[in-house]
Amino acid sequence: MAVQVTETTPAVALGPAVALSCRECGTRFDLGPIFACQECFGPLEVAYDLPSGDPESLRKQIEAGPNNIWRYAPLLPVPADVADKPNLNPGFTKLVKADNLARELGVTGGLYVKDDSGNPTHSFKDRVVAIAVEAARAFGFTTLSCSSTGNLAGAVGAAARRAGFKSCVFIPHDLEAGKVVMAAVYGGDLVGIEGNYDDVNRFCSELIGDPLGEGWGFVNVNLRPYYGEGSKTLAYEICEQLGWQLPDQIVIPIASGSQLTKIDKGLKELIALGLVEDKPYKIFGAQAEGCSPVSTAFKAGHDVVRPQKPNTIAKSLAIGNPADGPYVLDIARRTGGAVEDVNDEQVVDAIKLLARTEGIFAETAGGVTVGVTKKLIEDGLLDPTLTTVVLNTGDGLKTLDAVAPTSGPTATIRPDLDAFRAAGLTG
Amino acid sequence: MSVKVRIPTILRTYTGGEAEVVAEGATLSEVIADLEKNHQGIAARVLDDAGKLRRFVNVYVNDDDVRFEQGLETPTPDGAGISIIPAVAGGC
Numbered sequence: 001m002a003v004q005v006t007e008t009t010p011a012v013a014l015g016p017a018v019a020l021s022c023r024e025c026g027t028r029f030d031l032g033p034i035f036a037c038q039e040c041f042g043p044l045e046v047a048y049d050l051p052s053g054d055p056e057s058l059r060k061q062i063e064a065g066p067n068n069i070w071r072y073a074p075l076l077p078v079p080a081d082v083a084d085k086p087n088l089n090p091g092f093t094k095l096v097k098a099d100n101l102a103r104e105l106g107v108t109g110g111l112y113v114k115d116d117s118g119n120p121t122h123s124f125k126d127r128v129v130a131i132a133v134e135a136a137r138a139f140g141f142t143t144l145s146c147s148s149t150g151n152l153a154g155a156v157g158a159a160a161r162r163a164g165f166k167s168c169v170f171i172p173h174d175l176e177a178g179k180v181v182m183a184a185v186y187g188g189d190l191v192g193i194e195g196n197y198d199d200v201n202r203f204c205s206e207l208i209g210d211p212l213g214e215g216w217g218f219v220n221v222n223l224r225p226y227y228g229e230g231s232k233t234l235a236y237e238i239c240e241q242l243g244w245q246l247p248d249q250i251v252i253p254i255a256s257g258s259q260l261t262k263i264d265k266g267l268k269e270l271i272a273l274g275l276v277e278d279k280p281y282k283i284f285g286a287q288a289e290g291c292s293p294v295s296t297a298f299k300a301g302h303d304v305v306r307p308q309k310p311n312t313i314a315k316s317l318a319i320g321n322p323a324d325g326p327y328v329l330d331i332a333r334r335t336g337g338a339v340e341d342v343n344d345e346q347v348v349d350a351i352k353l354l355a356r357t358e359g360i361f362a363e364t365a366g367g368v369t370v371g372v373t374k375k376l377i378e379d380g381l382l383d384p385t386l387t388t389v390v391l392n393t394g395d396g397l398k399t400l401d402a403v404a405p406t407s408g409p410t411a412t413i414r415p416d417l418d419a420f421r422a423a424g425l426t427g
Numbered sequence: 428m429s430v431k432v433r434i435p436t437i438l439r440t441y442t443g444g445e446a447e448v449v450a451e452g453a454t455l456s457e458v459i460a461d462l463e464k465n466h467q468g469i470a471a472r473v474l475d476d477a478g479k480l481r482r483f484v485n486v487y488v489n490d491d492d493v494r495f496e497q498g499l500e501t502p503t504p505d506g507a508g509i510s511i512i513p514a515v516a517g518g519c
Contacts, residue, residue, distance in 0.1 A: 024482075024483070034437075036514075041481050205435070307492070
């Protein structure tokens with residue numbers, strides 16, 4: 001059981017992290033493997049004693065760091081020597097200047113795609129898992145676990161192998177074959193649960209409270225406060241890659257809403273540290289119509305989110321009861337952004353648009369952000385004259401099913417020139 | 428109406444460390460009132476000042492999330508299993 005703290009000396013060494021703090025009521029707890037406030041069940045997040053002093057020397061320290069997320073170790077809940085430990089070392093993925101896509105969408109202020117398909121297991125999940133691995137080490141866990149719709153299971157399996165943990169991950173039993181293979185190939189135990197993702201999540205929450213789960217670090221449950229912080233690195237990288245500048249507008253996918261809230265947290269930290277100039281930025285959230293509890297609440301002017309039963313091809317975003325939904329609404333409204341959704345057909349069209357214009361094959365979540373960006377421009381909510389960053393959080397190879405029915409050979413011919421000529425292809 | 432209630436780790440200080448307790452009640456609301464009678468302080472952790480389920484608490488009656496049923500008025504048939512779970516989620 002955690003003890004509420006009154007002073008700031010942490011019992012474990014996780015760099016600048018000093019405590020866990022409840023986002024709802026502000027109660028503080030010692031750093032430990034807990035995720036919900038004992039007072040109000042609110043989510044806990046890491047509180048820091050961030051470096052103070054000359055921003056220029058901190059900027060130089062970061063720039064001299066490794067080409068992965070550990071260059072930002074002074075701003076993360078990880079030990080100072082984290083880069084020397086066995087870890088998948090994700091991050092510092094490409095920020096692609098998408099001029100062709102910008103022309104198609106009429107963006108003149110500069111359009112960029114932050115392409116997180118370049119991570120070790122091809123999704124942004126490697127960032128969050130890398131932080132959770134270090135927390136698991138600090139708390140003495142021996143087994144890494146998670147509930148997953150696919151991407152996370154692979155990221156945990158791979159990170160566990162590299163870092164020397166056992167792993168046991170849980171997925172819905174009826175996942176697409178490709179995702180099951182990607183989760184299983186790294187070894188460790190992979191357990192299919194007869195139910196949907198919410199059932200898997202609930203099962204893991206109960207396992208944590210049982211002696212069966214003792215010594216297990218569930219990256220997205222009892223290590224969640226640390227895990228979530230990994231998404232801050234997207235904000236740091238985007239700003240550094242823009243030459244230490246804030247983007248004017250950023251479009252982020254929403255499942256639980258965690259990533260969007262952490263990117264906002266990261267941007268605010270950079271401003272507070274003097275690493276970027278303080279200026280307004282707008283944060284936009286993107287959902288699929290078949291699972292759009294947050295955009296529905298945003299458009300209705302509500303500040304609470306009514307859960308939905310998901311039905312969309314964007315399965316990595318299919319969380320009907322998003323834990324961070326209310327915070328997303330606050331951030332979108334505070335920054336002057338918006339939350340919008342697109343239907344499955346628009347998601348597929350957007351995946352193909354990005355592939356056709358920039359040579360980037362995005363998973364369905366990337367189709368959602370690109371599709372929503374297009375819609376926001378058409379609706380006049382996103383200003384095409386401003387610098388805009390769109391997130392692609394995973395590789396299209398993970399969600400081949402979404403585009404397979406409408407993607408195939410232009411022609412199938414005999415291997416001779418006459419047949420090729422007859423097909424009328426000009427290249 | 429006797430039901431079994433699974434208690435999350437953070438509420439076990441109220442149940443003397445028990446992970447599962449028996450409670451009485453025909454609806455979730457009655458079950459929570461009965462829990463409070465025997466484990467004083469637990470209701471204030473689960474319900475907010477207005478008497479509604481707290482935003483970050485999920486309650487299941489026989490595998491059904493009560494937010495998709497009738498909330499605190501969801502019937503709790505004899506022998507039902509009830510789980511109280513802090514809200515967490517994956518995805519981005």
